[in-house]
Amino acid sequence: MQPGTVSPEPDRQILRYVPFQSKVTQGFWQGLSDLKLETLRLSEDPLDILGYFAPSNYENLSPQFQIDDESFRPILPASDTPAEAARRAQHEVPGTLHNLNSIERFAAFDKQAAQRAVNQQIWQDIRSGAAEAHPQLLQRFLLFTFADLKQFKYHYWFAFPALQPPAPFTLAQPIASLVNAMGPAVAQQVAAACQSWRERAHLQPQSNGSPGERHSAWLLLLAQDGSHVTHHPLNSWQQVQQEAARQQARVLLACDDPSASERFPGWPLRNLLLLAAVRWGIQEVGVVCVRCLRGPVSAQRCLYVHAHMPSLPPGWCEPDGCPSSIGWEVGPVPGKLGPRVAELASSMDPHALAQSAV
Amino acid sequence: KAYEAVTPHQSESNFKTTGKITNTEFEIAGDYLTRNCQSWTWEGGDHTKEKQFLPRDKQFLVTRGVPSLRRAATLEDYSAADDMLKSDLSKEDEGWVATKATGYAGKSRSTRDDADIPDLSGSGLHHRGAKAKPIEDDIPDMNDLALQDEAADEATAPDTPRLRSTETTSDLVKTRTYDLFITYDKYYSVPKFWLIGFDEDRQPLTTEQILKDVSEEHAKKTITVDPFPHGNFTAASIHPCKHSAVMKKMISMAAGSATSKELIVDHYLVLFLKFIASVIPTIEYDYTMASVV
Numbered sequence: 001m002q003p004g005t006v007s008p009e010p011d012r013q014i015l016r017y018v019p020f021q022s023k024v025t026q027g028f029w030q031g032l033s034d035l036k037l038e039t040l041r042l043s044e045d046p047l048d049i050l051g052y053f054a055p056s057n058y059e060n061l062s063p064q065f066q067i068d069d070e071s072f073r074p075i076l077p078a079s080d081t082p083a084e085a086a087r088r089a090q091h092e093v094p095g096t097l098h099n100l101n102s103i104e105r106f107a108a109f110d111k112q113a114a115q116r117a118v119n120q121q122i123w124q125d126i127r128s129g130a131a132e133a134h135p136q137l138l139q140r141f142l143l144f145t146f147a148d149l150k151q152f153k154y155h156y157w158f159a160f161p162a163l164q165p166p167a168p169f170t171l172a173q174p175i176a177s178l179v180n181a182m183g184p185a186v187a188q189q190v191a192a193a194c195q196s197w198r199e200r201a202h203l204q205p206q207s208n209g210s211p212g213e214r215h216s217a218w219l220l221l222l223a224q225d226g227s228h229v230t231h232h233p234l235n236s237w238q239q240v241q242q243e244a245a246r247q248q249a250r251v252l253l254a255c256d257d258p259s260a261s262e263r264f265p266g267w268p269l270r271n272l273l274l275l276a277a278v279r280w281g282i283q284e285v286g287v288v289c290v291r292c293l294r295g296p297v298s299a300q301r302c303l304y305v306h307a308h309m310p311s312l313p314p315g316w317c318e319p320d321g322c323p324s325s326i327g328w329e330v331g332p333v334p335g336k337l338g339p340r341v342a343e344l345a346s347s348m349d350p351h352a353l354a355q356s357a358v
Numbered sequence: 359k360a361y362e363a364v365t366p367h368q369s370e371s372n373f374k375t376t377g378k379i380t381n382t383e384f385e386i387a388g389d390y391l392t393r394n395c396q397s398w399t400w401e402g403g404d405h406t407k408e409k410q411f412l413p414r415d416k417q418f419l420v421t422r423g424v425p426s427l428r429r430a431a432t433l434e435d436y437s438a439a440d441d442m443l444k445s446d447l448s449k450e451d452e453g454w455v456a457t458k459a460t461g462y463a464g465k466s467r468s469t470r471d472d473a474d475i476p477d478l479s480g481s482g483l484h485h486r487g488a489k490a491k492p493i494e495d496d497i498p499d500m501n502d503l504a505l506q507d508e509a510a511d512e513a514t515a516p517d518t519p520r521l522r523s524t525e526t527t528s529d530l531v532k533t534r535t536y537d538l539f540i541t542y543d544k545y546y547s548v549p550k551f552w553l554i555g556f557d558e559d560r561q562p563l564t565t566e567q568i569l570k571d572v573s574e575e576h577a578k579k580t581i582t583v584d585p586f587p588h589g590n591f592t593a594a595s596i597h598p599c600k601h602s603a604v605m606k607k608m609i610s611m612a613a614g615s616a617t618s619k620e621l622i623v624d625h626y627l628v629l630f631l632k633f634i635a636s637v638i639p640t641i642e643y644d645y646t647m648a649s650v651v
Contacts, residue, residue: 014513015513016513016514017513017514018530019514021559021560022560023423023535023556023560024560024561024562025537025554025562025591026554026562026591026592027586027589027590027591030590030591031590034590054422054423057397057423058423058424058425058642060425060529060530060531060533061423061425061530061531061533061535062530062532064423064535064560066422066423068589068591069404069589069590069591070403070404070589086402087399087401088399088400088401089397089399089420089421089422090422168513169513260529260530261529261530262529263529270513292396292397294395294396294397295395295396295397295398296396326514332559340559340561342561342562344562346564346565346566347562347564347565347592353583
C-alpha cells in the first residue's frame with residue numbers, strides 16, 4: 001500500500017485470489033477450425049461461447065477453466081442440447097470469442113476495448129439485479145484467438161474480468177478451513193447444505209429449459225445458531241435477510257471454489273463480493289468457499305473467508321461509470337501476461353496422423 | 359454403426375458368464391457408479407450424436423481434471439504386474455485377476471505416496487523452458503499493450519501458477535491431468551474407456567505423451583485413437599475386444615472371494631475401473647468403492 005493512501009484499517013490483510021488456469025481441449029480447436037472454414041470464413045465478429053469450471057475436487061491442483069467442443073453450443077443451433085442433458089459437475093459461464101484472421105490482427109486488436117465492454121456487461125448485470133437471478137453472469141470471460149489452420153497452430157489469450165472495488169477487499173480475520181473456523185459439527189452442517197444444493201439442482205430438470213435456473217456456483221446460506229443450515233439462491237437475499245433477523249440467524253455467502261490452495265480462494269469470488277457490496281450494502285460477510293474431495297463437498301477442504309468490504313464512496317461509478325477490471329491470463333513467461341500457443345499438428349494434421357498410424 | 363442399427367438388444371442378463379452387459383445394465387451400473395463415486399457423472403454430450411438405446415441425459419460417464427502425478431515408466435515393478443496380466447490372459451489361469459487388480463492398485467497407491475514430486479516439477483520446468491522460446495519469437499511483442507498493471511495487483515495471490523518459479527511456496531503442484539470417459543460399446547457389449555490428457559500447462563497431450571501413462575504392453579497393443587462418439591474430438595481409447603474376457607475373470611474372482619455380498623451387475627463398472635487401473639496405472643482413480651466388491 002502506498003504511503004499516502006488513507007485506509008481505515010491499515011493492518012488488515014488484503015484478500016487475495018488464485019487466478020484461473022485455462023484448459024482448451026483439442027475438440028475446441030477442431031470446432032473452431034471447422035467453424036472458420038465452413039461458416040465464419042473471414043468474419044471477425046465476436047461469438048458467444050461457453051466455458052466451464054467446477055469446485056476444486058483434488059488437492060494441490062491449480063484452478064481449471066475449461067473450454068471444449070461443447071463451448072460452441074450457443075452458435076450451433078442444430079446441436080442445441082436439451083436442458084436435462086446439461087453438464088452436472090461443471091458450471092457453465094458465458095464468454096465472448098474474438099477469432100482474428102492474422103497474427104498481426106491478433107496482436108493489434110483493441111483488447112482493452114473488448115475488456116471495457118465486458119466490464120460494462122458485468123457491471124450492468126450487477127446493478128440491475130440480473131446477476132442475482134442468473135449468477136453465471138458474474139464470471140464472464142473473453143477469449144482472443146488466431147487459428148493458423150495450415151500449421152495447426154492456435155494462438156490464444158484469455159481474460160477473466162474481475163471488477164475492481166475502490167479499495168481491495170480485506171480479511172476481518174485470517175482465512176481458515178471451514179472446520180477450524182466453525183468447528184466440526186457446524187462445518188458438517190454447512191457442507192451438507194452445500195451438497196444438498198448441488199444434488200437438488202441435479203435432480204430438478206428445468207421445466208422451461210431456462211438456462212438461468214441451472215445449478216449455480218453462487219448461493220446464500222442461512223445458519224441458525226449452527227444447528228440448522230439451509231441454502232437459498234442469490235436473488236432471495238431480501239427474504240433470507242429478514243428471515244435471519246427474525247430467527248437471529250446468520251447469512252453466509254457461498255461460492256463454488258476452483259482453488260485448491262489452503263490460503264487463497266479462487267477467482268469466482270471476486271465479482272460476488274462486489275455484488276454484495278454494491279447491491280446489498282454489506283460491509284462484512286462470512287463466505288464459504290465450497291470445495292469437494294473426489295465428488296462430494298468436503299467440510300475439511302472448504303475455506304471460510306471473513307471478508308471486509310471497502311466503503312464505496314457515494315455515487316461510486318454511478319450512473320454511467322464502470323469499474324475497471326483485471327484478469328488477463330499469464331503467458332508462458334513466468335509472471336508475465338501474454339498469449340499462449342497450442343501446437344497440435346501431431347494430433348490434428350491428417351498427414352502426421354496417417355504416418356503415425358502406419 | 360450399421361451393427362447398432364440392425365442387432366436386437368441383448369435382453370437377458372448373463373454378465374457373469376460372458377463378462378458382457380446390455381445397454382440397460384450399463385445404465386444400472388452407471389447409476390451405481392455415479393451414486394457411489396461422485397466424481398463420475400452422466401452426461402448427454404452432443405445430442406445430434408445421441409444413441410437411442412440410452413437415455414438422452416445418460417449417454418456416457420465422465421470425470422474431468424483428474425491428476426496424474428507420475429509417468430508409467432517411473433512406477434516400479436510395473437512390468438512385473440503387467441507380465442502377470444499378459445500371461446494370464448493367454449493361459450486362462452484362475453486366480454490372478456482379483457489379486458492382481460486390487461494388489462496392484464494398492465501398490466501403485468503406496469508408491470505414489472512417496473513419489474518424489476520435486477523431480478516431476480523439475481522436468482515440467484524443462485518442458486516449459488523449451489516451449490517458451492518459439493512463442494516469444496513468434497508473436498509480435500504485446501507489451502506495448504497498456505494492459506492494467508496486473509503484476510502489481512494487490513489482490514492476486516502471489517505464489518500461484520501466475521508466478522511459475524521454483525522458489526514459490528505454493529501449495530499447488532503442476533501436474534498432468536486427464537479427462538476420462540466411459541461409453542457403451544454395443545458391438546462388444548462392454549463399456550469402452552476413453553481419455554484425453556493435458557500437460558502441466560493445460561495444453562493437450564499428444565498420443566505419444568499419453569502412451570507414457572499407459573502400461574507398456576497395452577500402449578503398444580490396445581490403445582487406439584478414435585473419434586469420440588458423443589462429441590467433436592478424437593481421444594485415446596482402450597480397444598474393447600478383450601474386455602469381456604477380462605471382466606468375466608474379474609467377476610468370477612470377485613464372486614468367489616466376496617463372502618457376504620452377492621455380486622450384482624450394479625458393481626460392474628467398479629470392477630471395470632479396477633481393470634482399467636491395471637492398464638493405466640498413473641491416473642488417480644477413485645478407489646472409494648474398493649470395499650464393496
